[in-house]
Amino acid sequence: MQVRQDWKPKIVAFCCNWCSYAGADLAGSSRRSYPADVKIIRVPCSCRVNPLFILRAFQRGADGVIICGCHPGDCHYTSGNYYARRRMTLLFKMLEYLGIEKGRTRVEWVSAAEGAKFSSVMNDFVQTVTALGENVKLEDLRCKEPLN
Amino acid sequence: MQRIGVFVCWCGSNIAGPVDVERVAEAMKSVPGVVHSTTYQYMCSEVGQSRIMEAIKEHQLTGVVVCSCSPRMHENTFRKTAQRAGLNPYMVEIANIREQCSWIHKDKEVGTQKAIVLAKAAVAKVMLNTPLQAGTSPVIKRALVIGGGIAGIQTALDIADAGYEVDIVEKSPTIGGRMAQLDKTFPTLDCSACILTPKMVDAAQNEKIDIISYAQVEKVSGFVGNFTVTIRKKARFVDELKCTGCGACMEKCPSKKGKNEFNMGLNNRTAIYIPFAQAIPNVAVIDPEQCLKLKTGKCGLCERVCSAGAINYKQEDEVFERQYGAIVAATGFKPIDLDAFDEYGYSQSKDVVTSLEFERIMNAAGPTGGQLVRPSDGKHPHEIVFIQCVGSRDTSGCGKPYCSKICCMYTAKHAMLVRDKYPDVNVHVFYIDVRTPGKNFDEFYRRAVEQYGVDYIKGMVGKVFPEGDKLIVQGSDLINGKQLALQADMVVLAAAIEPDPSARKLATMLTASMDTNDFFTEAHPKLRPVESPTAGVFLSGVCQGPKDIPETVAQAGAAASKVIGLLAKDHLVTNPCVAQSNELLCNGCSQCERVCPYGAISYVEKEIRGPGVREVRRVAQVNPAVCQGCGACTVTCPSGAMDLQGFSNLQIMAEVDAICK
Numbered sequence: 001m002q003v004r005q006d007w008k009p010k011i012v013a014f015c016c017n018w019c020s021y022a023g024a025d026l027a028g029s030s031r032r033s034y035p036a037d038v039k040i041i042r043v044p045c046s047c048r049v050n051p052l053f054i055l056r057a058f059q060r061g062a063d064g065v066i067i068c069g070c071h072p073g074d075c076h077y078t079s080g081n082y083y084a085r086r087r088m089t090l091l092f093k094m095l096e097y098l099g100i101e102k103g104r105t106r107v108e109w110v111s112a113a114e115g116a117k118f119s120s121v122m123n124d125f126v127q128t129v130t131a132l133g134e135n136v137k138l139e140d141l142r143c144k145e146p147l148n
Numbered sequence: 149m150q151r152i153g154v155f156v157c158w159c160g161s162n163i164a165g166p167v168d169v170e171r172v173a174e175a176m177k178s179v180p181g182v183v184h185s186t187t188y189q190y191m192c193s194e195v196g197q198s199r200i201m202e203a204i205k206e207h208q209l210t211g212v213v214v215c216s217c218s219p220r221m222h223e224n225t226f227r228k229t230a231q232r233a234g235l236n237p238y239m240v241e242i243a244n245i246r247e248q249c250s251w252i253h254k255d256k257e258v259g260t261q262k263a264i265v266l267a268k269a270a271v272a273k274v275m276l277n278t279p280l281q282a283g284t285s286p287v288i289k290r291a292l293v294i295g296g297g298i299a300g301i302q303t304a305l306d307i308a309d310a311g312y313e314v315d316i317v318e319k320s321p322t323i324g325g326r327m328a329q330l331d332k333t334f335p336t337l338d339c340s341a342c343i344l345t346p347k348m349v350d351a352a353q354n355e356k357i358d359i360i361s362y363a364q365v366e367k368v369s370g371f372v373g374n375f376t377v378t379i380r381k382k383a384r385f386v387d388e389l390k391c392t393g394c395g396a397c398m399e400k401c402p403s404k405k406g407k408n409e410f411n412m413g414l415n416n417r418t419a420i421y422i423p424f425a426q427a428i429p430n431v432a433v434i435d436p437e438q439c440l441k442l443k444t445g446k447c448g449l450c451e452r453v454c455s456a457g458a459i460n461y462k463q464e465d466e467v468f469e470r471q472y473g474a475i476v477a478a479t480g481f482k483p484i485d486l487d488a489f490d491e492y493g494y495s496q497s498k499d500v501v502t503s504l505e506f507e508r509i510m511n512a513a514g515p516t517g518g519q520l521v522r523p524s525d526g527k528h529p530h531e532i533v534f535i536q537c538v539g540s541r542d543t544s545g546c547g548k549p550y551c552s553k554i555c556c557m558y559t560a561k562h563a564m565l566v567r568d569k570y571p572d573v574n575v576h577v578f579y580i581d582v583r584t585p586g587k588n589f590d591e592f593y594r595r596a597v598e599q600y601g602v603d604y605i606k607g608m609v610g611k612v613f614p615e616g617d618k619l620i621v622q623g624s625d626l627i628n629g630k631q632l633a634l635q636a637d638m639v640v641l642a643a644a645i646e647p648d649p650s651a652r653k654l655a656t657m658l659t660a661s662m663d664t665n666d667f668f669t670e671a672h673p674k675l676r677p678v679e680s681p682t683a684g685v686f687l688s689g690v691c692q693g694p695k696d697i698p699e700t701v702a703q704a705g706a707a708a709s710k711v712i713g714l715l716a717k718d719h720l721v722t723n724p725c726v727a728q729s730n731e732l733l734c735n736g737c738s739q740c741e742r743v744c745p746y747g748a749i750s751y752v753e754k755e756i757r758g759p760g761v762r763e764v765r766r767v768a769q770v771n772p773a774v775c776q777g778c779g780a781c782t783v784t785c786p787s788g789a790m791d792l793q794g795f796s797n798l799q800i801m802a803e804v805d806a807i808c809k
């Protein structure tokens with residue numbers, strides 16, 4: 001497989017509106033930088049993240065997917081993050097079985113006050129995914145832009 | 149076909165500095181669906197907004213993407229802008245290119261490229277947006293308070309004060325709750341009845357308040373602003389409107405062996421009784437388990453002596469329905485049963501009493517007329533041992549893992565009251581820790597030690613047993629490293645408190661959640677402490693967690709203010725970003741109902757007509773007034789029938805696709 005010279009990972013970050021998205025905003029307003037490879041999708045709660053979205057991301061060529069929600073006990077909807085935690089534990093096990101390395105998926109609890117944590121989590125995640133290199137498993141090659 | 153307009157904001161130099169906004173706008177012009185793309189210095193300003201409005205009209209836009217600061221900042225602003233230009237406000241999406249881009253990426257090329265991707269993702273999403281209507285639902289301007297302790301009384305008084313009607317449903321024959329049983333109250337030592345009974349009278353006389361005593365809630369349906377509640381008012385066998393509370397019946401009743409609940413069973417009462425002198429309503433009630441007339445048909449003395457003609461042996465339970473806009477749970481607590489703590493000898497000696505029994509013994513209106521005497525032989529005690537934390541902070545499984553919070557303070561109170569009235573009595577207190585974090589609390593405790601010479605012993609009690617007419621208390625003194633065996637005349641156990649056992653059933657009816665200890669849980673442990681997670685259901689008093697009276701009253705007022713805020717509205721505007729099930733796909737499996745934290749999902753039998761189907765089926769239905777839009781159900785649904793408006797599966801997947809391109 002040919003690896004592009006300027007390769008940068010594609011990372012999708014699902015952030016719940018009440019804590020983690022606000023944490024990302026705080027990272028921004030306190031100028032805590034993290035790599036531009038991370039693109040955030042806002043969801044109401046971490047429990048809104050359907051495993052299918054993650055599969056879809058990998059199919060479309062994502063190299064890592066991270067789900068961020070409120071700390072256990074702090075979910076705006078009281079229990080959403082517990083559902084997310086259970087679902088993701090199962091999904092990540094299955095993904096690992098399918099060949100998607102553990103390091104490419106992650107769940108993190110980031111509160112609205114944790115701008116610094118948001119940025120350090122993202123820095124660390126990007127590093128881990130970069131070290132793993134480009135993800136090819138699960139990728140639907142029809143979605144791929146042709147190399148030239 | 150959608151016609152999307154993209155508006156890239158400079159945010160002064162905040163965005164335009166590190167991001168090439170013109171290039172972003174230019175790049176968006178070639179995205180399918182985008183018919184207009186432009187930049188402006190401050191999109192949120194009046195001028196910026198009118199530019200958006202003009203463009204909406206001029207280009208007949210069906211959707212708008214604003215590339216700007218966080219949606220948490222200005223999503224609402226731009227929704228209103230769209231609305232003013234005649235576009236549905238939910239046809240707006242924000243690409244956050246400030247917090248997520250210009251503020252964190254120094255490299256202009258990197259920032260610009262990311263901004264373009266974020267803008268494309270927002271366009272991909274907005275292409276799939278559908279116009280949403282925020283619905284409204286009317287608010288019934290009447291509140292229900294369940295439980296008539298100090299918490300419920302205070303909440304009802306505050307709600308009534310604001311001009312709204314409020315009903316108190318109280319399960320016992322009188323309101324007042326535990327506070328009515330207390331003697332003096334810490335930390336001021338004012339008499340409990342003297343501060344409580346005027347409030348009870350206020351509640352009774354307030355024409356906005358309807359006290360439904362000796363009653364229980366049987367069924368709750370509906371949702372915030374519009375609950376229907378079925379109430380069962382138990383037969384008292386006494387006409388509440390006729391009875392004057394004179395008490396002539398109690399003097400004549402020959403059946404005198406009933407356990408006096410108000411005095412914690414320390415003495416007996418007659419079959420027809422008024423719980424205590426200041427009971428509200430001040431109306432007699434017949435205990436059907438004990439009444440000779442009701443059990444054997446022979447007697448009927450009370451009917452003969454009642455000059456008001458209030459006795460009615462044929463009275464039946466009354467069941468009726470009422471409508472409410474808001475419901476407050478104020479069901480309070482009870483001390484735990486001490487069966488699991490027999491090492492303290494509660495079942496072996498009458499002179500081992502609980503703290504609540506001790507309150508009654510010390511109370512001038514109690515079974516001993518306020519004389520401190522031993523329940524066993526009526527003798528004056530000389531040595532009293534108090535044991536704190538009986539069943540509290542107990543992780544062994546016998547007791548409760550939590551701190552009951554009030555016992556340190558009321559034990560100090562009891563010790564002080566004894567020493568004050570009977571300086572000849574020696575008082576010892578076994579404690580694990582003394583916790584006094586309240587206003588004037590530590591001063592109060594120190595007074596007990598320093599001024600009243602109460603003997604505080606840090607240590608646990610292993611065993612209490614009767615020996616002759618004394619009680620032997622074996623325990624350890626941790627500070628002096630000694631084992632003690634004290635001879636006592638009385639032992640008082642500060643039993644842990646637990647939620648009223650009826651609360652769990654009630655929580656199920658209200659779809660309010662409870663913690664593992666059966667205390668009601670709040671909507672948010674820090675920020676929404678008096679609301680339950682179920683909209684329109686509020687929490688007041690100890691049913692939410694252990695509290696003393698000042699805290700209970702404060703919380704009761706807070707719950708009332710939340711209720712008033714709700715009842716003051718004529719209509720509730722509902723968030724349209726709620727779940728919706730596709731009846732064609734739903735198989736009625738109930739998975740979604742189980743995960744919904746708000747009980748927003750119910751089922752209906754419905755005739756389903758679709759391609760190749762025509763049948764009556766059970767399908768899920770989301771109540772948009774109750775759904776909070778978390779999305780838990782959408783993921784749980786095995787049929788893919790549940791979706792969330794505003795954050796639909798297709799919308800999120802479109803964003804994923806755009807980002808991964």
Ligand SMILES: Cc1cc2nc3c(=O)[nH]c(=O)nc-3n(C[C@H](O)[C@H](O)[C@H](O)COP(=O)(O)OP(=O)(O)OC[C@H]3O[C@@H](n4cnc5c(N)ncnc54)[C@H](O)[C@@H]3O)c2cc1C
Binds near residue numbers: 319324334363688
């Ligand atoms: C021994 C002892 C001493 C204390 N001393 C002090 C003191 O000195 N100072 C102080 O500040 N605090 C003191 N407290 C604490 C005080 O008693 C409580 O803070 C207060 O009573 C809490 O009020 P509440 O209304 O929440 O609960 P409660 O007083 O328990 O009232 C709850 C009411 O709801 C009713 N109810 C329950 N379930 C239902 C149902 N399903 N349907 C309808 N009605 C229902 C009950 O019958 C009751 O009337 C003491 C407590 C104890 C045990």
Ligand code: SF4
Binds near residue numbers: 726744777
């Ligand atoms: S979105 Fe959440 S609140 Fe709404 S019905 Fe589904 S689970 Fe319940």
Ligand code: SF4
Binds near residue numbers: 785
């Ligand atoms: S989980 Fe899905 S299929 Fe099952 S009842 Fe709910 S909407 Fe219908």
Ligand code: FES
Binds near residue numbers: 020075076077078
């Ligand atoms: S709202 Fe943040 S995890 Fe549920």
